[in-house]
Amino acid sequence: MSQERGDGNPLTTYFGLEEIGDSQVEQKLTELKRRKTTRRLYTLLGIIFGGGLFLFSLNAVGFSLGELIRQWPEFVNALGGYFPPTTIFGFIPFVDVGQYWTFMIDAGLIFEFEDGTGGIFGPMYGKQIVGPGAMFITLAIAFAGTVLGVPLALILSVLASERVVPYPFNFGFRAIMSVIRSIPALVWVLILIPLGGVGSFTATLAVGIDTVGYLGRLLTDELEEISEGPIEGIRSVGASKSQIVSFGMLSQVFREFIAWLAFDLEHNVRVAIGLGIIGAGGLGLELNIQRRTFNYTEMMACILLILLLVGAVEYLSQRVRSSLREGDDVETEGILTILWKAPKRIVSATAGRGRDRDR
Amino acid sequence: MSTLTVDDVSKYYGDVTAVEGVSFEIEDEFAILLGESGAGKSTMLRCINGLTSPSEGEIRLNGEPVNSSRSDIGMIFQQHNLVEGVSAYLNALNGGLSRTSVLKSIFQWQGRDDKKQALDALETVGLLEEAHQTVSQMSGGQQQRVGIARALVQNPRLLLADEPVASLDPSSAETVMAYLKKAAVEHDVTALVSLHQVNIAAYFGERFIGLRDGGLLFDVKRDELTPALIDDLYGDVETVGLADNRQGDDELHPESIGETAEERVEL
Numbered sequence: 343m344s345q346e347r348g349d350g351n352p353l354t355t356y357f358g359l360e361e362i363g364d365s366q367v368e369q370k371l372t373e374l375k376r377r378k379t380t381r382r383l384y385t386l387l388g389i390i391f392g393g394g395l396f397l398f399s400l401n402a403v404g405f406s407l408g409e410l411i412r413q414w415p416e417f418v419n420a421l422g423g424y425f426p427p428t429t430i431f432g433f434i435p436f437v438d439v440g441q442y443w444t445f446m447i448d449a450g451l452i453f454e455f456e457d458g459t460g461g462i463f464g465p466m467y468g469k470q471i472v473g474p475g476a477m478f479i480t481l482a483i484a485f486a487g488t489v490l491g492v493p494l495a496l497i498l499s500v501l502a503s504e505r506v507v508p509y510p511f512n513f514g515f516r517a518i519m520s521v522i523r524s525i526p527a528l529v530w531v532l533i534l535i536p537l538g539g540v541g542s543f544t545a546t547l548a549v550g551i552d553t554v555g556y557l558g559r560l561l562t563d564e565l566e567e568i569s570e571g572p573i574e575g576i577r578s579v580g581a582s583k584s585q586i587v588s589f590g591m592l593s594q595v596f597r598e599f600i601a602w603l604a605f606d607l608e609h610n611v612r613v614a615i616g617l618g619i620i621g622a623g624g625l626g627l628e629l630n631i632q633r634r635t636f637n638y639t640e641m642m643a644c645i646l647l648i649l650l651l652v653g654a655v656e657y658l659s660q661r662v663r664s665s666l667r668e669g670d671d672v673e674t675e676g677i678l679t680i681l682w683k684a685p686k687r688i689v690s691a692t693a694g695r696g697r698d699r700d701r
Numbered sequence: 702m703s704t705l706t707v708d709d710v711s712k713y714y715g716d717v718t719a720v721e722g723v724s725f726e727i728e729d730e731f732a733i734l735l736g737e738s739g740a741g742k743s744t745m746l747r748c749i750n751g752l753t754s755p756s757e758g759e760i761r762l763n764g765e766p767v768n769s770s771r772s773d774i775g776m777i778f779q780q781h782n783l784v785e786g787v788s789a790y791l792n793a794l795n796g797g798l799s800r801t802s803v804l805k806s807i808f809q810w811q812g813r814d815d816k817k818q819a820l821d822a823l824e825t826v827g828l829l830e831e832a833h834q835t836v837s838q839m840s841g842g843q844q845q846r847v848g849i850a851r852a853l854v855q856n857p858r859l860l861l862a863d864e865p866v867a868s869l870d871p872s873s874a875e876t877v878m879a880y881l882k883k884a885a886v887e888h889d890v891t892a893l894v895s896l897h898q899v900n901i902a903a904y905f906g907e908r909f910i911g912l913r914d915g916g917l918l919f920d921v922k923r924d925e926l927t928p929a930l931i932d933d934l935y936g937d938v939e940t941v942g943l944a945d946n947r948q949g950d951d952e953l954h955p956e957s958i959g960e961t962a963e964e965r966v967e968l
Contacts, residue, residue: 575782580772
């Protein structure tokens with residue numbers, strides 16, 4: 343084994359398949375090269391396998407570039423529907439926002455209207471509000487569902503915590519939440535149709551069940567992180583077992599609980615829109631009706647309201663969460679000041695001076 | 702007026718002896734438990750509090766075994782063990798949990814007396830103004846004072862403190878000790894405090910119990926506490942090369958504590 347450097351085949355030495363010398367360093371070098379070769383082989387295998395899977399998937403879904411090219415004019419046509427063109431002052435091209443607005447009023451997306459002269463809008467428009475519109479139905483599904491889900495989420499998350507229920511048994515409660523999560527809310531609605539029919543009521547139940555799975559899981563994780571000190575502190579004052587749970591454990595995660603609750607409400611608004619599409623009412627339902635009749639402008643009106651609704655809920659939830667963080671960086675400025683200062687804050691945050699404590 | 706009796710107590714963890722054959726009795730005193738880390742101070746306090754039970758011997762409070770009377774014993778921890786996300790007031794209120802039903806305590810339907818008592822306790826430790834403040838925003842010394850307030854709300858007959866000032870800077874440590882002493886004196890409660898700052902101990906203590914290697918080394922009144930006893934307690938420091946730092950320091954200096962702490966706390 344006493345070969346001089348360069349004696350062997352350059353290819354086999356490059357891949358570390360041949361010794362290049364017998365000093366310890368040279369042996370180590372060969373070993374490192376061999377390891378690198380192994381790693382390259384695995385990478386190659388991975389690329390081949392991943393590429394094969396990708397091609398198989400494209401084939402399975404019938405993906406074809408030809409189809410995209412053939413359908414392109416149709417899509418451009420639809421774009422004209424999504425964003426109906428008009429001109430401002432007769433010459434500046436712009437999107438005809440009035441069409442969206444007309445549909446929102448006619449279809450009762452924001453409020454249900456009726457001809458009449460009462461209420462705020464009555465005298466001016468000849469229509470009066472008779473009830474909440476599709477947007478509020480969606481919001482109601484999300485809110486009511488969240489509230490219904492919270493108690494069970496709380497109970498299950500406490501029971502799933504190892505500090506309350508000893509080790510193998512707490513996994514039973516974790517499993518319940520896991521099963522709930524593995525079935526999407528869309529499927530829960532289908533399961534519950536015999537119970538509540540196709541409609542907002544069933545959707546609310548489905549959102550509630552979904553909340554139990556998700557919020558419960560998030561709380562369980564928070565409860566795993568709590569410190570032992572306060573629990574011992576509460577135990578030392580002679581508190582009962584359930585007082586130890588509520589004052590030693592739950593009060594440690596109260597802020598986190600509210601923050602996750604706000605986050606889950608946000609999530610549930612999106613879920614409620616999805617449920618609407620399969621018939622649960624609200625904005626999703628209206629969107630689907632317009633899709634079936636190829637009314638692209640009306641579809642876009644629904645989508646704009648969805649953006650508005652989700653954006654508003656997300657903004658509120660974000661404010662709640664940030665005000666729950668430590669008091670020192672609670673936002674005390676008005677919304678206009680915040681918007682005005684936003685660019686500066688974004689710059690300073692990306693420059694690393696800001697603190698990123700958002701979840 | 703209460704008496705703590707520790708009667709021939711031993712505690713073993715497997716083969717390890719934490720405390721062996723310790724007996725003492727304290728009555729209406731502010732007693733200090735001294736000893737090195739690992740001498741058995743914490744184990745002793747945990748046994749008295751009932752967080753663990755002694756392997757042998759018996760601990761009685763006013764003649765009754767302590768495990769039947771946990772709410773009678775207020776415990777103050779080195780790491781405060783407060784609920785950090787809530788206010789000082791709610792933490793103090795938690796001291797009364799054993800008197801309140803679960804439902805009432807969850808909805809904060811404690812009687813006005815309990816609520817007043819929580820505020821009274823905060824006043825005793827000089828934190829009435831800060832009652833609404835979130836504990837996590839307080840300094841270490843303030844947090845420990847909230848811990849004292851919580852223990853007071855229990856209406857304890859015995860106050861235990863496990864290294865209450867070990868994680869504080871010297872000035873805060875003196876302030877906290879002064880408030881602890883004030884609390885014990887005002888509420889007429891027997892107290893047992895484990896410490897390792899000898900000067901602070903010598904200033905505030907009325908009675909000194911020294912543990913070494915789990916056994917009782919001395920049990921003396923304030924005027925019987927001598928530097929020689931302290932040297933016995935902490936062993937031969939010179940062997941670890943600290944002799945130079947101790948030059949000219951073979952006296953106890955309780956007087957170095959007094960004025961500053963007393964100025965801050967009206968005893």
